[in-house]
Amino acid sequence: MSEISISIPSLSENIRIVESFIDNAKEKFDLNDDIYGNIMIAVTESVNNAILHGNESQKDKNVFLSLNMEDNTIVFRVSDEGAGFDYNSLPDPTAPENIDKPGGRGIFLMKALSDELSFEQDGKQVKLSFYIS
Secondary structure, eight states: OOOOOEEESSGGGGGGHHHHHHHHHHHHHTTTTHHHHHHHHHHHHHHHHHIIISSOOOTTTTTEEEEEOOOOOOEEHHHHSSSSOOGGGGOOOOSSSTTOOOTTTHHHHHHHHSSSSEGGGGTTEEEEEEEOO
């Protein structure tokens, strides 16, 4: 299967475009509701991070979203035009000292909801994999 991809300007209202992209994937690959729900939350969270943190909400910078089907795994990649970040030094949002802090929850959620999560290109790209049984 060839890759399906879109590119959106860094505006938070463009999340609805991402939601439509995921809805189309649900139909195309006949995803069950559990996987669909996990994808919807994890991928929109990732795009949100790319808009807010990666591209610092600069609307002249784009966020790129692609999906590929690889051996019963649906793989989403989200990349931004920012400087990247050190994904190895993220604070644990479940640690007592961080419970009241708003940051760090998104990546924690993405890890919990996807079957595999990895960062590429110095943190400018996130790869989210979901197993389709």
